[in-house]
Amino acid sequence: MKNLSRLLFAMLLVLGYSNANAQDKNNPWQITIGANAVDAYPSGDGVPFSETIFSKYVDLDNWNILPSLSTISVSKYVGNGFSIGVAGSLNKIENWGEDANGDALKVDDLSYYAADGTVKYSIGEVLEWKTLDPYVGVGGGYTWIDEVGAGTLNGTLGLNVWFNENVGLTLQSSYKHAFEDYLNTHFQHTAGISIKFGGADTDGDGIYDKDDACPDVPGLEAFKGCPDTDGDGIEDSKDDCPNEAGLAELNGCPDTDGDGIADKDDKCPSVAGLKALNGCPDADGDGITDSDDACPKVSGPAANKGCPWPDTDNDGVLDKDDKCPEVKGTVANNGCPEVTEEIQKTLNEYAKTILFDTGRATIKSQSETVLNDIVNILKEYPTAKFAVEGHTDSVGSAKLNQRLSDSRANSVKEYLVSHGIDAFRLSSLGYGEDKPIDSNKTRAGRANNRRVEINLVK
Structure with missing residues (x-):
């Protein structure tokens, strides 16, 4: 014992x-x-x-x-x-x-x-x-x-x-x-x-903590226990894009378009481009990226948005295609401004205040101010065409009223032409008493029906 x-x-x-x-x-x-x-x-x-x-x-x-x-x-x-x-x-x-x-x-x-x-x-x-x-x-x-x-x-x-x-x-x-x-x-x-x-392996990756450079995160033996999350052969600590498989020469980041610029730094990651343009293409070589180049297939200066032709009014329509090169307009209207409902309403508010001598087509002198306002508006839309329409009340014969409305519409047209509006842009037509906007049974109603309208021809 x-x-x-x-x-x-x-x-x-x-x-x-x-x-x-x-x-x-x-x-x-x-x-x-x-x-x-x-x-x-x-x-x-x-x-x-x-x-x-x-x-x-x-x-x-x-x-x-x-x-x-x-x-x-x-x-x-x-x-x-x-x-x-x-x-x-x-x-x-x-x-x-x-x-x-x-x-x-x-x-x-x-x-x-x-x-x-x-x-x-x-x-x-x-x-x-x-x-x-x-x-x-x-x-x-x-x-x-x-x-x-x-x-x-x-x-x-x-x-x-x-x-x-x-x-x-x-x-x-x-x-x-x-x-x-x-x-x-x-x-x-x-x-x-x-x-x-007895060696501890906190993260369970088969590498003892004392030999594990990343003891709290499972990793690979090749990287002393540190992870390579995206599996591209570059450990996460040295990988600029640890969650996306990439290239060693780009520090582990992908390059989808193969232009040598990492996707994270490439403003056009799906289209091969130039480093100087942050990875975006420049097909015509004028130093302007295709997406910002109004003429991507024809070289031009930056001042012309990459086109050999300018866009003076900066409305996105080149002067060569712009029917209103000095007035900002819309692409849909060939570079010319479009008449809005608000402008149309203003025109007719002015037009209905034009005064004539009783029973005649002579324009009263006090209407010159409002007519000049109408001229200024029409000049802002140099390609737009308008119809000057005359209307009367129902007092008198229909035949007389038709003739009077024709004459008054034509008088307004002639005034506008004489003050700088191209004649081809204007037409005149009288409707007599056929298109009232108010009752002809009252004085006020008849006054509203006696009018001139200036409407856009679409």
């Missing part, structure tokens, strides 16, 4: 050590389980590293081998190639040194228990070896032989051979110098299977 209690003590020491630091998520752990061999040659010379210490290093006759599971160790990587660990082991001693004849010195199945701590340095990490990982170590411990214990100073050489990232074979040899005469200085050799574990 005493022997078992010592083994349990060593195991509890190992487990207690690992639990004390298990919350350090960025440092992987290594556990090794296997068998050990103890070699006490030479024994009792009391001289550390004497000239005979390695003379029979591989003489298996001196080794005490316990082939079953007889050693366990746990170590923790702490950075820069260093790791710290503890180990517990047991064995059965049948050979404990040599006699004067050089033969193994037989003993009566002494029990062997050891608990050791070690600081190891990985040579393989320094050399950036992945499969072979040689290491050296130094430490101390306590060893019991048949229930008698003593402290030891230990030097270690070892080799990890990793089959994959987590599982490997460990071979180790430790020199244990005893501080008490009753415990022989000896070697302990171990061989076992090692398992690495």
Whole structure:
């Protein structure tokens, strides 16, 4: 039971050590389980590293081998190639040194228990070896032989051979110098299977946090754990367009029209264009983008909106096509202004105030002001054609009224022509009493019916 209690003590020491630091998520752990061999040659010379210490290093006759599971160790990587660990082991001693004849010195199945701590340095990490990982170590411990214990100073050489990232074979040899005469200085050799574990991977991308440049975001091994959201081979941190697959030469941004300008900087992303015009085309090469060029297929100055012909009134109709080149108009009306309903209403409000001598077509002189206002309006619409219409009340015969309305309409037309309105733009027509706008039974109604109208000919 005493022997078992010592083994349990060593195991509890190992487990207690690992639990004390298990919350350090960025440092992987290594556990090794296997068998050990103890070699006490030479024994009792009391001289550390004497000239005979390695003379029979591989003489298996001196080794005490316990082939079953007889050693366990746990170590923790702490950075820069260093790791710290503890180990517990047991064995059965049948050979404990040599006699004067050089033969193994037989003993009566002494029990062997050891608990050791070690600081190891990985040579393989320094050399950036992945499969072979040689290491050296130094430490101390306590060893019991048949229930008698003593402290030891230990030097270690070892080799990890990793089959994959987590599982490997460990071979180790430790020199244990005893501080008490009753415990022989000896070697302990171990061989076992090692398992690495415990590295944190917060984002679950298969890359440990300590090696993950983006530990909180799933990423790719090629980018040290950083993501490439759009899958264009450029990590997001260096990708100007991380959500759209693009080209390396454009820092990960797409170029739909293939003009060498990233879509995000291209004002015409679906049509190949020029860098100087922010990716927009200029078919005629006049330095004006096609969308802003009134003549995209014919070169012209910017002052003419890219056309060789000007647009003097700036109404979007070139002078060569503009029937009113100096008056702003509409494209639908060939560059001339269009008569609106409001203008038409104003014309007739003026026209109905034109006064004539009673029963005659002579225009009274006080109507000149309103007639000049009408002339000014008509000049603003140089291509529009108008009909001057005369109307009377029902007093008198219909024949007389028809003749009077014709004459009055013609008098107004002649006045407008004499004051600068082209005759071809005007027509005159009398309607007599046929189109009243009010009742002819009252004086006011008859006054409203005696009128001149000037209407747009559409």
